[in-house]
Amino acid sequence: MARSVTPRRKILFTLAAWSVALLIFFPVLWTILTSFKTEASAVASPPQLFTADWTLENYAEVWGRSDYPRFFWNSVVISVGSTLLGLIVAIPAAWAMAFVPGRRTKDLLMWMLSTKMMPAAAVLIPMYLIFQRTGLFDTRFGLVMALMLMNLPVIVWMLYTYFKEIPGEILEAARMDGASLRNEILYVLTPMAVPGIASTMLLNIILAWNEAFWTITLTTTKAAPLSAFIASFSAPQGLFYAKLSAASTMAIAPILILGWFSQKQLVRGLTFGAVK
């Protein structure tokens, strides 16, 4: 029997949900509000959520002082590029793991995931040296490769989960119908897994967009994405909270908008297979 929900209970739940959501969103909200304050009111003590002197000056200054479009374009190329390349590698890999698993497939999957648990700092020096010596340092291609490899375990895992939900008989039917392996993946598996592939893509674009450790470490100017753009505002002259907030807002706005419009797809993708 379904549990009846009394109006009182409903209100309590709603309030609790809003409180948690607000708590999670608060840092973002604070950053956005601060970006419209003067430097003085940004550091006012005690801190004020709202101020009387709203201004767009920070945005004008941030825009004027740096080449935002270049950083933005680098972010787009790196996040979309690494995700697309990751999908090209991961789709056949996940196909093999889901439909023709070997004895060690599960172990392999666990091993891949375990690499995500390794502290990034542990490989900082080797990575830095490799990038420098191979000419990948401060190149978009280098970052695309680095982020692709870094997120590959997540992409493979997500796709593997989606592919496991696709009945094997449909792929066998395709094989009987004369489809080569390439056609089987291209015409049957991929279109059927579109919701899964789309949410994997979105999540990985977000992960790559937000990645800061490697993007800041492995770039200087040419290939620097928006994470480096934000970092450039914590200058040696001191922290300028309002400007830093404006830069941060400009950096997160595109991905926030993308996330907002695709939230349905994201939630559907992430809970896929959880409930049959």
Next chain:
Amino acid sequence: MGKITLKSVKKSFGEVDVIPGIDLNIEDGEFVVFVGPSGCGKSTLLRLIAGLEDTTAGIISIDGTDATDLPPAKRGLAMVFQSYALYPHMSVRKNIAFPLKMAGMSAEEQAKRVDHAAKILNLSSYIDRKPGQLSGGQRQRVAIGRAIVREPAAFLFDEPLSNLDAALRVNMRQEISELHQSLKTTMIYVTHDQVEAMTMADKIVVLNAGRIEQVGSPLDLYRAPANLFVAGFIGSPKMNLIEGAEAAKHGAKTIGIRPEHIDVTPDGAWQGVVGLSEHLGSDTFLKVNAGDLGTLTLRASGEVNFHHGDMIRFAPQAGKMMRFGTDGKLMA
């Protein structure tokens, strides 16, 4: 052409021999049914023929060519799956055209063949729908359509009617039989339902634990089952198998008599108490507790008025009793 020959075909999964070694000839144009209980290896055998499973040993030849190591697409066979296995993102038209597209056929030829198949199978009115918008029977027709357009050497059916309701199953059974009559192409059909096997097959292959128990026409199997397994499996309701003194009287370890070969008669040699009577209108099935003979099933024609607890006398029809030896095989 669609002559398929299996020579010592073996399939093992790890240590387990699912099919220890099978020899079988399937003639061109035959309707062959593989029948047997769950886990007897009938679907595995079909998948070996299809090429969806690798054979561990032995040779599968199709029209005289060794196809053992050929991939499924190169064997010239078409398969209809239990779950229909339609491509959910494609319309009916695209589903049916898919094998033709894979074969690199021109768009006009594809359209011609799809329209022809749709006409044969009455699919024309929902040709642009997606599989999700179709009923079970319609989906199965699409799956058959997809098989027909390829003009294969043989059709393979893997329990295609199991997901349909009883009434639809009877209709589809007839449709598949009619299709066989008109196409005259070899069909291999896997089922666990012996009624389907009896009504559709030219030749039945009874399988048990990966081995062929008997191959023959439905009536051959019905009249002369090679052993107790086939005797118990073919025929509905099942054959009555009697052991003990009554069997010894006939010089056998076990005697078998089908429910329809026992007559209820006042001067019958056997007697028993009616336990259950199932009235089907055209027939009545009686479960009779016959003492030492065990519980027997009798088929009386028409509406017979027996009730629980009634004592009745009955007798086997002359010449219909089958005798099985200690090895379980039919005795002459």
